[in-house]
Amino acid sequence: MGTCGRSRYEEKHAAVARGNLAAAGVADRVTVLVGPGVEVLPIIADKGPFDAVFIDADKVNYHVYGAWAVKHLRPGGLVLGDNAYLFGELMEDSDRGRAMRAFHELVAATCDSVCAPTPDGLVVGIKR
Ligand SMILES: C[S@@+](CC[C@H](N)C(=O)[O-])C[C@H]1O[C@@H](n2cnc3c(N)ncnc32)[C@H](O)[C@@H]1O
Structure with missing residues (x-):
């Protein structure tokens, strides 16, 4: 641990x-x-490649967690990102808004993906 x-x-x-x-x-x-995710993720990096990564922590780091997921998932692996609508603040000019938009763009560029319309949005991506 x-x-x-x-x-x-x-x-x-x-x-x-x-x-x-x-x-x-x-x-x-x-x-x-x-x-903190940014400190814990390096500890498990050598345990990969991973089948699935579920992201639901601090929103300002979603682009960091997303990049880590794409790097360490196997092809065909699943990335999930909760709160993808950022509580209605997705388009705001804020660090959180920029981070979440970067996460969406990263998953769209590297995965077959959809943003499922749950109450606050759920990004679902399958790594290419
Ligand atoms: C919305 S809750 C997640 C709930 C969890 N997915 C579940 O279904 O039970 C967000 C969690 O992220 C954690 N968190 C917040 N900032 C974090 C960070 N920088 N690194 C790791 N975890 C963090 C919080 O402590 C909290 O437990």
């Missing part, structure tokens, strides 16, 4: 995840890494 940048807040959520994994009987097959 990674511990970089751990805060009590993150640990609280990780404890819930561990409890759910144990209740599902898969705790022995899952590793929970706690910390």
Whole structure:
């Protein structure tokens, strides 16, 4: 388990995840890494290529997470990005808006993709 940048807040959520994994009987097959995504992702980079990456963390880094996903997914691998409409702020001139638009553009350029019209949008991409 990674511990970089751990805060009590993150640990609280990780404890819930561990409890759910144990209740599902898969705790022995899952590793929970706690910390900022930009610090944790390098820890698992050499475990790839990955079958799927689900992105649902801080929106200002979606372009970073998206680039990491495309780099480390196998061809045919799945990338999912929640909150793709950015709570109605997708077109705003903000760091978050620019990051989310860059994420959309990256997935469209590298994957067969769609933005599913869930209440806040879900990008679904299959890496080419
Ligand atoms: C919307 S919740 C995700 C919920 C989760 N996908 C689920 O279905 O239970 C967003 C999560 O991203 C985490 N988060 C926020 N900023 C982060 C960062 N820089 N690195 C990693 N995780 C972050 C928050 O602590 C929070 O747990």
